Amino acid sequence: MDRRTFLKITGLGSAAVAAGCTSNPEKNLFTLVHAPDDMVSGQATWYASTCRECPAGCGVLAKNREGRVIKLEGNSLNPINRGKLCVRGQAALQGLYNPDRLTTCLRKTDNGLEPISFPDAEKLVRQHLERSAARGPDGIAMVTEVSGDTLLDLFRSVLSQYGSGKLRIYEPFAFESLKYAHQQVYGKACLPGFRLDRSDLLIGFGADFLETWLSPVEYARQFKTMHAVDRGKKGFFAHVSPYQSLTGLNADQWLACRPGSELSVALLLLNQMIQSGKARRLSAGFKSGIEALTSAYTFESVSVETGIAAGDLERLVQRVRSASRPLLLGSGSACQGTMDAALDLAVVILNTLDDPTLSLIDFDQRHRVEIADSRLAMETFWGRCMDSPPGLLMLHNVNPLYSASPQSKVAGALGAKETFVVAFSCYMDETAAAADLIIPIQHPLESWDVYESKQATKAIVQPVMGKFTPVAAIGDFFLKLMPEGQRPSGDYRKYMIRQLVDQGLIGTEDDWTKMMQDGGRFVADRQVSKPVLKLDRKLAAELTRRVQAVAAPDPETLNIYLAPSLRHLDGRGANRPWLSEIPDPVSLVSWQTLAWVHPDVMAANHWVDGDRVDIKTDHGEIQLPVVAYGGLDAKAIVIPMGQGHARFGRYARGRGANPVKLAGAETEPRSGAPVCRVAVRSISGAGKRQILASVSGSLDQHHRKIALTASLKSISEPEEAGNGLAMNDFPFTLPLPQGYDHHRDIYPAHEHDTYRWGMVVDLDRCIGCSACVAACYAENNVGIAGEKQIAKGREMAWIRIERYHDQDDPAKSIFLPMMCQHCDNAPCESVCPVYAPHHSKEGLNNQIYNRCIGTRFCAQNCPYKVRRFNWYDWKWPEPLQMQLNPNVTVRSKGVMEKCSFCVQRIKAAHDEAKNEKRSIRDGEVIPACVQTCPTNALYFGNLMDPDSAVRKLMNGPRAYQVMGYLNTKPAVIYLKKVVQTL
């Protein structure tokens, strides 16, 4: 054998051996081994797109690594969310990578569901289209979710090609009463934007604008713009409601009223405003009408009816009078019944009186959700489908079988024998399961579209990764349904671009590229004509009629409030495991649906947390565990919506309970909103107790200096810093050499190398929305422990939102983001026998997973209890594992983990700085939690740099360290929450 042959054979042999050694596909960190020429391995490509998890339509930037999208971050160019995302937006990835996504068309036969091919499905739909077209204009019907105009127009044109009529747009929370009120006052049933940021006083009557109301990320940001303390000033927010939602918990003052009595407070305010100078220019008819209606509402009578102290009501009125730009927000996303129409109308009139130029209402930036049909319209439609069934009913991404009352006619409509129901959906949800043909479609993160998040916005939805399922985009499917000849050439993307060109939005290729790169075309501050206000006798009469239509609240009835969920919204988020794993920030329980019950009611019934109760209303009954919650009127019970699915994949099916089963199908008569407040017929213990998947031990701080508050006055007069060793006189000890003092410290200070990373958490800005938690799960490959494990106390979150009662006023809550404090004097570091927790040169408390042997001593010794142990190997069912961040180790069983301050991002910044031969700039390293925080409550930076933002922030009088008296010298500095009273 000559040398060349030998080399050939050895080469071939080793290649064959290497090729034979295949590993499991999910273990491959790098997916694109044959990469496109412009791809740099290890460097992310970012795609701008639009979040479609709710109708708000925030802009996202999707991080694509080696062909897989691994993280969503807000698009800072998008004026709605300005670079931030909420918890649901972060979890959109788990919708994309959901292990229960449908990938084949399924046809219902007598033998169950039968897979069929896409061409067959298309043929079937076309057949039914043609057949049903013959039945006249009602032969074909279609219901879609709130979508962009391009797609809706395509649907409409397909329908009209087959002679069909109207396209229905279904959205469980369609803000009907708000639209109705706007119709009355502004003459248009629209949903204009509110400028919370420009107001100095907010009064909410239930509007849960930090959770689900219209556009939560946007309003959370605006809220903190007016509400965070700034140069000694702070806006005021009062919340009038029978229960404290997350939004209510963020109010400076919660005015707890009896169920159904919010309206009286609004009418009292109206009465007071009319009598004040603000009503001077009003028409006499309007004025007298309102006066006649509201004169009965005095402080005393309203106080008796609502249970709010008369003094508080007086102060509230005083606040409104003295505020320069007060803004009132009406009812919440979930309608409470007849009262809401009256309440919203009264609130809109109040806003108009306070602000006649409507400077706080933005008619240019109208919310997209306004195109949704009212529930009444939907019910009428379902009723018609039952009475004269269409031949074909197409459903696009809607799940009315889950989100509408069991008495709704939707079940009958979908069940009609004559109707062939086609569901276009990503998942097998309740509605899809009832369909005759299920056609899986692409997730919005895989498809092209244009979405008008706001009237003035054209946001681009674009695929953020290559196709990894065989399914088609709904747009492409509908293009194919267009009859031959009328069918536009090319795919939906081409069609969409053509539309944009036709609309004059783009002219050249470059325009399109720019629009695509920016994530859309955003227009702000356009001058639009404001509506002519119709403050006349008719309006007063309308309000009077509405108020008269409201039945006086029965003070004896228990009321169930179906609350839209911060995490699951109406239920569409329930199959994203992060959203169930992350606890509800109010009840602090994950995975389970609970009835929040007033502690007095619990005590009277001898219930304890976790006792299961049977709740019956006139419409249905459910069984679920109760939990005591102080933020309620004693006659109110709150049940968050979103769980209790009968289908919808492994993470949703059979978990929790669906309170919608308690609601009736009748709608609020004037606005057509579904009624989400139901009178309880009976509630009784079921004699069973469930272990709650609760993550909290105690909401009481036990005077341990954990979540601190200050008054506006006190922050201008800094208190004397102590210099002792006890809890109350222990000084602020920076994790820097100046934080060391030989009276307190045996060991010398660490010598850090240029950087000492630290974080500032502004409790005055944290609203508890948990977006940071979801971002952390996504960025750091944090395991999903599941309900059972969390019930055992084994949640894995690296950052968590703790809720504590204010020491001085237990009715107030403080949200405290808690993550590894990266102490300079870390108790975890000294007790590990193998140096697995290790203090880095830059002050990070590094956890070396490879070195960890799992003694768990570090976690025992951590006073902040932020260390997380891998009790098992956590599972990422395929294809969820595709979301894993390749820059972060996936931890195996038996090792400890915890927040790393996103060390991978610090490393990336180091590399960049080194390449450019400079040091890391302030603000260059942004951990995932900091990145997504909608209210900018978190800041990250170098504590050794005296000019860094974190150093400047911590110089103020609000800075403190959680349990700093333990002399751990945490590098997470908290800023006290500033509390005010009415």
Next chain:
Amino acid sequence: MTALTYEKIDDAVINTLSPPGKGYWVTIGLLFLGILMGAGCWLYQILLGIGVAGQNNPVHWGTYLINFVFWVGIAHSGTLISAILHLFRAGWRNPIARAAETMTVFAVCTAGLYPFIHLGRVWMVFYMLPFPNQRFLWPNFQSPLMFDVVAISTYLTVSSLFWYTGMLPDLAIIRDRAQGVRRRIFSVLAMGWTGEFEQWRHYARGYLFFAALATPLVISVHSVVSWDFALGVVPGWHTTIFAPYFVAGAIHSGLAMVVTLMIPLRKIFNLQEIITMKVLEQVAKTIVFTGLIVGFAYSTEVFIAWYSHNSVEMETFRWRAFGDYALEYWIMVVCNTVFPLFFLFKKVRTRILWLMVICILVNVGMWYERFVIIIGSVAHDFLPYAWGLYRPTLVEFGIMIGSFCLFFFLFLLFVKHMPSVSMTEMKETVHAGGAHDH
């Protein structure tokens, strides 16, 4: 009581080595099955993860460390009896010294397993060894767990050597009477003991030096174990009383275990003449003493918590007594400090039944003491949000039962195959009629 003679002692002890009956082998077999079951549980835990046990956040340490401390504690009185009382010339310890010493060695072995069972990644345990490596990774000698490794291994080494040294003359006696294979085995074990004067001289010196060496270990080992806790910041752990408190507790539990083992031993082997009631009574008296120390420690802890004015400490001790684990706390207090006081009455401490019952209760109480300390502190420490409870799982019970089986398995094998009473030391006391106080 007829006077003991050298021959009687030899006969009585060597009789215990006669071929055992069926009952013995059945017991051994059952115990072995128990060990297999425990091992199976451990294997299951290794394969699936620590999650199969009940630990959680905030209670990261559960029964594994409770049992570790429990068995280390048991191990203490063996050396106390054989070494410290030897130095004090307390003659009554002679009849039980060997059995107590044996209990020590096997209890340390059992205890030594628990840190391994506890580890999340036991297969990486060699990281704790200071072996040279490319990356200059070294164990952290600042960690109390490293102290533990050193302390426990030293203790195991010294107590085994002490135990074996003390046995040499006895092994020679057995060798002299044995035949066949047994003779050959015991010849090896006796290491050529001939009973020459020089050998006796070295033996007596060596035994004394070992006793002197082992004495500080009695104090140090459990002090070190206590530092696993006292060097943490956790309220309820971070206190200077822990070292003496743990040592007293260890001896308390060890003595109770000695009585628990001796009573059946003397009954089964008819050693009533050697292990006399007087011996047991002396142990019972010592238990009163250690019980009082332990009771003093409990009250000091509570007092200091109040005296410190530290609200975290105060809440910890309030919660221990009245919180979720109040039952466990009061089991601990009553079993460890109240029941031993009954030994103040001669009638109680001279009745075998009462001795046995109270000593078992003390063992139970001492187990709960470790439960209260280990679980009851971290479950309710600094951060109220993180408070939580812990409940052991079946896997943990399986391993715990397995460890008890292992201990009794080894102990039973020993008493039937080795001299469980030191003939040599018994003979030293014959002039005074057996066990006596000077």
